[in-house]
Amino acid sequence: MDIVNPSILSGFMELLPDEQKLFDEIKLTIEKNFIKYGFVNLDTPLIEKEEILLSKGGGETSKQIYRIDKESTPQALRFDLTVSLARYVAMHANELNFPFRRYQIGKVYRGERNQKGRYREFYQCDIDIIGNEKLDIVNDGEIPSVIYNIFSDLGLGEVTFRVNNRKLLNGYLELISVSDFESIMRTIDKLPKIGIEKTKLELEKFGLNSLQITQIFDFINLTELENTEILDKLLKIEISNDSYSEGLGELVKVYEYMKMFGIPEKNIKIDLTITRGLDYYTGTVFETFLNGYESIGSVCSGGRYDNLASNFTKQKYPGIGLSIGLTRLFYQLNDSKLLKKQEKTVSHNILVIPMNEEVLDYSIEVVNLLRNNDINSQIYLETVKTKKKFNYADKMGIKNAIIIGETEKQNNTVSLKNFDNGNQEELKLENLVEILNGGKYEN
Amino acid sequence: MDIVNPSILSGFMELLPDEQKLFDEIKLTIEKNFIKYGFVNLDTPLIEKEEILLSKGGGETSKQIYRIDKESTPQALRFDLTVSLARYVAMHANELNFPFRRYQIGKVYRGERNQKGRYREFYQCDIDIIGNEKLDIVNDGEIPSVIYNIFSDLGLGEVTFRVNNRKLLNGYLELISVSDFESIMRTIDKLPKIGIEKTKLELEKFGLNSLQITQIFDFINLTELENTEILDKLLKIEISNDSYSEGLGELVKVYEYMKMFGIPEKNIKIDLTITRGLDYYTGTVFETFLNGYESIGSVCSGGRYDNLASNFTKQKYPGIGLSIGLTRLFYQLNDSKLLKKQEKTVSHNILVIPMNEEVLDYSIEVVNLLRNNDINSQIYLETVKTKKKFNYADKMGIKNAIIIGETEKQNNTVSLKNFDNGNQEELKLENLVEILNGGKYEN
Numbered sequence: 001m002d003i004v005n006p007s008i009l010s011g012f013m014e015l016l017p018d019e020q021k022l023f024d025e026i027k028l029t030i031e032k033n034f035i036k037y038g039f040v041n042l043d044t045p046l047i048e049k050e051e052i053l054l055s056k057g058g059g060e061t062s063k064q065i066y067r068i069d070k071e072s073t074p075q076a077l078r079f080d081l082t083v084s085l086a087r088y089v090a091m092h093a094n095e096l097n098f099p100f101r102r103y104q105i106g107k108v109y110r111g112e113r114n115q116k117g118r119y120r121e122f123y124q125c126d127i128d129i130i131g132n133e134k135l136d137i138v139n140d141g142e143i144p145s146v147i148y149n150i151f152s153d154l155g156l157g158e159v160t161f162r163v164n165n166r167k168l169l170n171g172y173l174e175l176i177s178v179s180d181f182e183s184i185m186r187t188i189d190k191l192p193k194i195g196i197e198k199t200k201l202e203l204e205k206f207g208l209n210s211l212q213i214t215q216i217f218d219f220i221n222l223t224e225l226e227n228t229e230i231l232d233k234l235l236k237i238e239i240s241n242d243s244y245s246e247g248l249g250e251l252v253k254v255y256e257y258m259k260m261f262g263i264p265e266k267n268i269k270i271d272l273t274i275t276r277g278l279d280y281y282t283g284t285v286f287e288t289f290l291n292g293y294e295s296i297g298s299v300c301s302g303g304r305y306d307n308l309a310s311n312f313t314k315q316k317y318p319g320i321g322l323s324i325g326l327t328r329l330f331y332q333l334n335d336s337k338l339l340k341k342q343e344k345t346v347s348h349n350i351l352v353i354p355m356n357e358e359v360l361d362y363s364i365e366v367v368n369l370l371r372n373n374d375i376n377s378q379i380y381l382e383t384v385k386t387k388k389k390f391n392y393a394d395k396m397g398i399k400n401a402i403i404i405g406e407t408e409k410q411n412n413t414v415s416l417k418n419f420d421n422g423n424q425e426e427l428k429l430e431n432l433v434e435i436l437n438g439g440k441y442e443n
Numbered sequence: 444m445d446i447v448n449p450s451i452l453s454g455f456m457e458l459l460p461d462e463q464k465l466f467d468e469i470k471l472t473i474e475k476n477f478i479k480y481g482f483v484n485l486d487t488p489l490i491e492k493e494e495i496l497l498s499k500g501g502g503e504t505s506k507q508i509y510r511i512d513k514e515s516t517p518q519a520l521r522f523d524l525t526v527s528l529a530r531y532v533a534m535h536a537n538e539l540n541f542p543f544r545r546y547q548i549g550k551v552y553r554g555e556r557n558q559k560g561r562y563r564e565f566y567q568c569d570i571d572i573i574g575n576e577k578l579d580i581v582n583d584g585e586i587p588s589v590i591y592n593i594f595s596d597l598g599l600g601e602v603t604f605r606v607n608n609r610k611l612l613n614g615y616l617e618l619i620s621v622s623d624f625e626s627i628m629r630t631i632d633k634l635p636k637i638g639i640e641k642t643k644l645e646l647e648k649f650g651l652n653s654l655q656i657t658q659i660f661d662f663i664n665l666t667e668l669e670n671t672e673i674l675d676k677l678l679k680i681e682i683s684n685d686s687y688s689e690g691l692g693e694l695v696k697v698y699e700y701m702k703m704f705g706i707p708e709k710n711i712k713i714d715l716t717i718t719r720g721l722d723y724y725t726g727t728v729f730e731t732f733l734n735g736y737e738s739i740g741s742v743c744s745g746g747r748y749d750n751l752a753s754n755f756t757k758q759k760y761p762g763i764g765l766s767i768g769l770t771r772l773f774y775q776l777n778d779s780k781l782l783k784k785q786e787k788t789v790s791h792n793i794l795v796i797p798m799n800e801e802v803l804d805y806s807i808e809v810v811n812l813l814r815n816n817d818i819n820s821q822i823y824l825e826t827v828k829t830k831k832k833f834n835y836a837d838k839m840g841i842k843n844a845i846i847i848g849e850t851e852k853q854n855n856t857v858s859l860k861n862f863d864n865g866n867q868e869e870l871k872l873e874n875l876v877e878i879l880n881g882g883k884y885e886n
Contacts, residue, residue, distance in 0.1 A: 007534065377481060
């Protein structure tokens with residue numbers, strides 16, 4: 001038979017078991033927090049009808065999607081979890097309980113150009129709260145607190161939430177008689193990347209005069225002040241614009257609620273340059289940065305949208321959501337040496353090692369006992385030299401082994417060996433579970 | 444904007460939150476047991492190169508796969524987890540620790556004809572133990588014990604493992620001078636579906652004489668006896684065939700090891716009609732049935748294979764694996780009313796209900812306190828009538844709510860309400876966590 005070279009497609013992440021374990025721990029921490037905060041899981045199909053995925057119109061998305069080659073209904077892999085959420089809410093609205101707090105952790109697909117740290121298959125971890133017709137602004141303050149707790153639990157250091165409100169910026173642009181909001185906002189969004197001078201040039205291209213450009217910079221430069229000073233200054237700007245005053249009112253509230261939900265003041269930064277995806281968000285917008293590692297970009301982004309499912313129903317579903325791009329985050333953490341990687345991943349399993357075939361029956365009894373008491377454990381079943389059995393334990397990062405020879409079988413005991421310090425102790429089988437659960441033997 | 448009718452493709456399972464919760468509980472039970480038995484997780488890409496997926500040759504698989512419409516490398520969605528495991532082992536063998544015990548729970552795709560209970564996207568939950576060059580037969584006895592424990596934990600009633608050995612049947616067919624093993628085995632495999640008479644007719648078509656047909660039925664009819672009787676009779680058949688004696692030796696051992704690993708005798712049935720996928724398994728084969736619900740088919744199947752990665756490497760990797768088709772299983776359990784479905788799924792969350800805006804700050808303090816103590820909880824943040832807040836709790840199946848009005852805020856207390864019995868009790872805030880954790884209030 002022909003041998004096919006074993007390989008995977010480029011742009012796909014595949015981990016070795018030790019790395020996979022670290023990845024899974026992060027994923028689990030995220031999921032546990034989502035559940036703790038009262039979000040319920042959804043697991044929608046990875047393949048959706050193309051008319052659903054592209055209901056917002058084609059553009060960049062249309063070029064990047066993974067189409068399925070079927071003669072039947074045009075279909076493709078989802079490129080985010082939000083379109084599926086919108087479709088789900090519109091489809092099942094009568095059976096859902098609003099505000100609908102859902103989380104979803106799943107893979108999405110984008111045929112992006114190959115580059116370091118960018119993947120074509122990647123996990124998104126989303127939380128959203130969806131209201132029926134309306135949703136209180138206090139939700140905008142609660143949702144980042146979930147993310148704050150996730151990063152606290154991960155022990156990756158401090159995060160800063162950069163928060164803004166789209167209405168505020170819209171309103172300000174109206175006040176200074178600028179009309180082409182979308183282009184201007186897209187330009188402002190690029191400021192950290194392209195710098196002040198290029199930003200000014202771009203704004204000029206859109207026909208802004210030098211007064212308007214100065215006014216825009218006066219506005220976004222407020223970001224350099226303390227949060228309370230920013231809000232003070234914003235309140236003092238002559239308010240004759242509904243969008244501006246509504247946006248400012250919301251920003252003040254979101255800032256207060258975030259603190260109320262336990263995010264320390266020092267981890268919040270009002271940032272008037274944050275605008276996010278322009279055709280989607282309508283109010284509060286967030287980006288989240290790891291302090292000291294801002295260069296890796298936002299690790300969690302999202303915001304408020306007025307109308308989740310406008311492509312699928314005339315009913316209005318406003319919502320607020322945040323999303324962690326887990327695959328990219330994992331890559332970045334690894335690349336920045338931020339993963340709490342021990343020299344060797346520690347396995348929390350106990351390895352039962354029978355010294356020969358004669359003690360196999362008794363050894364199986366022992367591993368059954370452990371498993372029946374919910375102690376993660378495995379048994380080495382191959383007939384090889386003792387050294388090879390110990391090598392296996394070493395490579396797996398196993399700390400404790402139970403070694404069983406004929407003496408142990410005869411005495412109804414086991415020998416518990418700690419690979420860290422080399423200690424070995426003979427214990428009565430009847431005491432084994434109690435001793436392992438007693439915390440004396442840290443697994 | 445045009446409204447697109449929100450819908451999903453046929454042949455895909457999508458659940459409402461209550462059902463999703465039941466599904467997730469089953470999935471978690473499966474995963475917890477995999478981990479408890481010392482299996483490590485893999486998470487391979489859903490898209491593989493077509494040359495990898497079809498390395499075994501096309502046939503039925505080739506017709507059913509979901510091809511991706513990309514101009515670059517031909518690629519498609521995986522149709523099972525085994526091909527990816529084989530590719531992974533061949534690719535990373537030098538970095539793996541053998542015996543390699545891996546589990547994987549993931550979605551796979553097959554463009555099957557639409558029919559009740561068959562899905563085109565479905566979860567497989569696989570465990571495999573892979574050896575390098577060799578793997579002891581005792582592993583064949585351990586691996587079903589994982590599945591036994593999963594079904595015990597699920598509380599779905601008893602399961603029966605039907606076990607056979609391919610070598611035994613091969614050897615017997617050789618003994619009675621039958622040569623076309625594959626066709627004969629495929630026919631025997633269909634026996635439960637097509638019945639004795641049709642099976643005989645089919646065997647005749649393959650050119651078997653009546654003596655051979657009688658011999659085959661004499662052999663597989665042994666299945667009706669007790670396990671020990673079957674083994675007794677098999678041992679008495681004149682053994683002049685290596686495959687037969689090797690297969691029988693293995694079957695005897697697997698039967699003994701299964702019991703040693705804690706599967707009761709009554710849950711094991713040696714079944715000489717079980718043959719499984721013909722081009723894949725080479726020794727032990729398993730099917731698993733829910734007692735009393737045999738008609739829903741095997742809920743977990745698998746077996747021993749000599750050479751996992753023969754398409755990708757010349758190195759030999761024998762293995763033993765079992766797979767649960769979770770999506771189909773969930774459908775069947777639901778359809779057979781076997782899911783432990785309460786009238787209403789119980790939510791383990793505590794719902795904090797602020798009675799008005801004035802107590803919102805204090806209510807947020809309370810929910811922060813619960814979450815900081817790892818108590819799953821949420822807060823109702825919308826400004827609506829009290830009745831609507833209570834309705835939300837009811838629909839979510841929430842058992843306990845913390846109700847906060849001005850009295851509670853002033854007294855630094857909360858009112859804990861149990862929706863089951865209607866009791867309400869005012870508690871000091873400082874005692875709340877202890878009381879909730881104390882087990883008096885079952886969540």
